[in-house]
Amino acid sequence: MTPSPITIFRARRILTMNPARPEATHVAVRDGRILGTGPLEELAGWGTYTLDDSFADKVLMPGFVEGHSHAAEGTFWRYTYLGRFDRMDPEGKVWPGAQSIEDVVARLQEAERKLGSPTESLAGWGLDPIYYGDRRVVRADFDRVSTTRAVGVMHASGHIFNVNTRALEMAGLLRPGVNHPGIPLGDDGLPTGELKGPDAMTIVGAHIGFDREALANDEDGLRRFAKLCVRQGVTTATDLANLLPDDAVSMMARVTGEAGFPVRIVSFRRFQALTPEQVVDLAVKLKAKSTDRLRLGAVKLFVDGSIQGFSARLRWPGYYNGAPNGLWYTPPEAISGLYKLALEKGVLVHSHTNGDQATEMALDCLEGALLDQPARDHRFTLQHCQLADAAQFRRMARLGMCANLFPNHHFYWGDQHYETTVGPERAMRMNACATALASGVPLAIHSDAPVTPLGPLFTAWGAVNRRTASGRVLGTSEAISVADALRTITLGAAWTLKLDGEVGSIECGKRADFAVLEDDPLEIAPEKLKDVRIWGTVQGGRLFPANGA
Amino acid sequence: MRRARLPVTVIGGYLGAGKTTLVNRLLRAADGRKLAVLVNDFGTTPVDRDLIVSSNGDTLEISGGCICCSYGSDLMDVLMALPERQPDVERVVIETSGVALPGMVASAVSLLLPYRIDGIVVMVDVETVRTMAGDAYLGDTITRQLSAADLVVANRCDLVDETSLQETLAWLALQSPAARILPSTRADIAPDLLLGLRDGAPPRLSATLTTPGAPDAAALYESLELDVPENIDADELGRRLSAPGTGVLRAKGVLNGAALHVVGQRFEIDAAPAGAKPGKLVVIGLRARLDRHAVAEALQPRLSTSLRNG
Numbered sequence: 010m011t012p013s014p015i016t017i018f019r020a021r022r023i024l025t026m027n028p029a030r031p032e033a034t035h036v037a038v039r040d041g042r043i044l045g046t047g048p049l050e051e052l053a054g055w056g057t058y059t060l061d062d063s064f065a066d067k068v069l070m071p072g073f074v075e076g077h078s079h080a081a082e083g084t085f086w087r088y089t090y091l092g093r094f095d096r097m098d099p100e101g102k103v104w105p106g107a108q109s110i111e112d113v114v115a116r117l118q119e120a121e122r123k124l125g126s127p128t129e130s131l132a133g134w135g136l137d138p139i140y141y142g143d144r145r146v147v148r149a150d151f152d153r154v155s156t157t158r159a160v161g162v163m164h165a166s167g168h169i170f171n172v173n174t175r176a177l178e179m180a181g182l183l184r185p186g187v188n189h190p191g192i193p194l195g196d197d198g199l200p201t202g203e204l205k206g207p208d209a210m211t212i213v214g215a216h217i218g219f220d221r222e223a224l225a226n227d228e229d230g231l232r233r234f235a236k237l238c239v240r241q242g243v244t245t246a247t248d249l250a251n252l253l254p255d256d257a258v259s260m261m262a263r264v265t266g267e268a269g270f271p272v273r274i275v276s277f278r279r280f281q282a283l284t285p286e287q288v289v290d291l292a293v294k295l296k297a298k299s300t301d302r303l304r305l306g307a308v309k310l311f312v313d314g315s316i317q318g319f320s321a322r323l324r325w326p327g328y329y330n331g332a333p334n335g336l337w338y339t340p341p342e343a344i345s346g347l348y349k350l351a352l353e354k355g356v357l358v359h360s361h362t363n364g365d366q367a368t369e370m371a372l373d374c375l376e377g378a379l380l381d382q383p384a385r386d387h388r389f390t391l392q393h394c395q396l397a398d399a400a401q402f403r404r405m406a407r408l409g410m411c412a413n414l415f416p417n418h419h420f421y422w423g424d425q426h427y428e429t430t431v432g433p434e435r436a437m438r439m440n441a442c443a444t445a446l447a448s449g450v451p452l453a454i455h456s457d458a459p460v461t462p463l464g465p466l467f468t469a470w471g472a473v474n475r476r477t478a479s480g481r482v483l484g485t486s487e488a489i490s491v492a493d494a495l496r497t498i499t500l501g502a503a504w505t506l507k508l509d510g511e512v513g514s515i516e517c518g519k520r521a522d523f524a525v526l527e528d529d530p531l532e533i534a535p536e537k538l539k540d541v542r543i544w545g546t547v548q549g550g551r552l553f554p555a556n557g558a
Numbered sequence: 559m560r561r562a563r564l565p566v567t568v569i570g571g572y573l574g575a576g577k578t579t580l581v582n583r584l585l586r587a588a589d590g591r592k593l594a595v596l597v598n599d600f601g602t603t604p605v606d607r608d609l610i611v612s613s614n615g616d617t618l619e620i621s622g623g624c625i626c627c628s629y630g631s632d633l634m635d636v637l638m639a640l641p642e643r644q645p646d647v648e649r650v651v652i653e654t655s656g657v658a659l660p661g662m663v664a665s666a667v668s669l670l671l672p673y674r675i676d677g678i679v680v681m682v683d684v685e686t687v688r689t690m691a692g693d694a695y696l697g698d699t700i701t702r703q704l705s706a707a708d709l710v711v712a713n714r715c716d717l718v719d720e721t722s723l724q725e726t727l728a729w730l731a732l733q734s735p736a737a738r739i740l741p742s743t744r745a746d747i748a749p750d751l752l753l754g755l756r757d758g759a760p761p762r763l764s765a766t767l768t769t770p771g772a773p774d775a776a777a778l779y780e781s782l783e784l785d786v787p788e789n790i791d792a793d794e795l796g797r798r799l800s801a802p803g804t805g806v807l808r809a810k811g812v813l814n815g816a817a818l819h820v821v822g823q824r825f826e827i828d829a830a831p832a833g834a835k836p837g838k839l840v841v842i843g844l845r846a847r848l849d850r851h852a853v854a855e856a857l858q859p860r861l862s863t864s865l866r867n868g
Binding site: 181182187188189190192207208209211212215221281282283284286287322333334336337338339340341342343366369370 | 572573598599601602616628629630631632633634635638655656657659662665666668669670671694695696698699
């Protein structure tokens, strides 16, 4: 039997993340895996090869690993993008940021003109009115788009809808006497069209095309998500909170198994409506269904809500603007129970903790669980973990926990954190990447796409520069070096998924997953890191140019 | 005529307070009423096996025509679909998760037109509630739960001595000054308090407490049936009966074509059900606590100053 063919890629520079050989010019690939890096003469020893010069002027890095994203980013592109900042869609078209409410309305009007039936609903996403001054968006704004069809727009945070009068009518909310903290009323005693929080949003969601059925099991959305991954150099991406019903698992297995599917999807089962026993049992069964490009069997837990939604649990002294403390999403008994059982069965658990009190609770629960069920290499990870202080990072290190921090927040909400939610001091230490590394906590960083755009190099830029949208720099002492940032978006994230033996560096035995870059991230100025141009990816030895094929 | 909205009872309280026991008790006491009981998950709220007729994923069919659904994080979706899925449901009981705030849940449910909040019941374990309220993580959740209660069920009274019970009841009264507080053991409160009084029929308190060892309901509760003068305003009557100090746990009256429902500190006016007998008011309270004088006074058409200030 003849061995499979060998391809040797020549590149301008290969940044391997392998400390024994940090840089190289060639990488040899066979059967979708890496034979080795080095000068051509060394690699020629593997046997007959084809030399591929496609990347002769490009820089290769290990394929980026997005440790906290949601495939829903692909779904959202079916709606009209209305964000304040430029954003690239899966087809590579850059949608310019909307500069004003007027601009937002104009875009919706344009999208409206393309619709057929006069009753079809119209949805948009990414709205961020904080950039448009003090004026709130009200239903009259979107009544200018249509009075016959429901029009609704999700805010960038994902926690608020703004809708038109017709949508309120259809949801039965255009009436006096509505009494709900998430539904402000106008001078006429009727809702203004702003709907905050999941309950209020659910009621109109179905009428504007944001219903759960549209969002669940979305095959086209998964394909669009994969295209976005290619554009951002991502070869392994998490889909971090999925309920994974059987039909969704079958769809995902089929689509990811197609010869041309370019990403490894790591989908976590959300801990919800099940006991710890049930979810751990399910995770074990799901794990057995894993394939190379669909990894199952881990669990995602929500401990609290979000900081900008004031639903995160903060320790004393709480929110800077005096808002009441946030909400617990899971009781500590359930967290402890899940941790203990998951440790026993070897099931990986990632826990969403935004506020520092939620982080403390998760640490307490894991410490207790580890006493009952010692485990040496559990890699339980705190996701977001945005407000953790130095003492908490030291505890995380001792307990063997990893952190996946959220530096994109500095840019998108840093000014709000500074001025409103947590105040200057804590805004300066939020997402303390430097402290995490100094404490020995294995570190990843993430986008939480679609909350912020998928793009590990942008996230790395956020961790290096800590710059807000207004240009404020939040805490230079927590900035990390470009080299450290690049490690967190490759090996760092892979470690938190227990995939660091397979991906995250370019070395013998690992998957041939590369981010193919036009610019060298170690040569470009650190403040330009987000502007590094991306050619596409190589995944399992297969070439995926972002613009083409 | 406008259709009466479906009454919704929200049951909140931390883990171990007895919510599951109460839910099972209500299902057992439904007595022909078609209840839809919505629980966060069946794992933490096991329905007694002998009550289950059949099971279909997230829905259990319960003997006597009730159903039980788990909703996870999709309570609003489940409620929106319910009237079409189960058109014969007469009443909804929502058991919230241990860390949920029942006041927030009620406020969300009130956005849905087919429903009205009948009452918010918060259960506590009298043995642990004060310690829990001091917990760094959970204390504010416990006190926020209590502050939204119409009725507080102070459960597991058999586990504490009398002095400590009285201290805890006094503490609870401070946490929810307007709520009615009901001491109980094994959640043995009269189900009619939560499931509602039936039209035309006298309160069936004695028939609903069949648990061996449970105290005699007739000894615990008192019910009054009164004639309502024609010229009384339903809104005003509701305000008076739900005012602190009347001891009214539940009241129902049909007057001027509307139905008045009182549960603890809450009252709602809704369309009168078809065939309801007008001009009658039924009131239930704890035997020692129901202020007959205040109830009689509430039915006086002219306001007395004391009630206005009460």
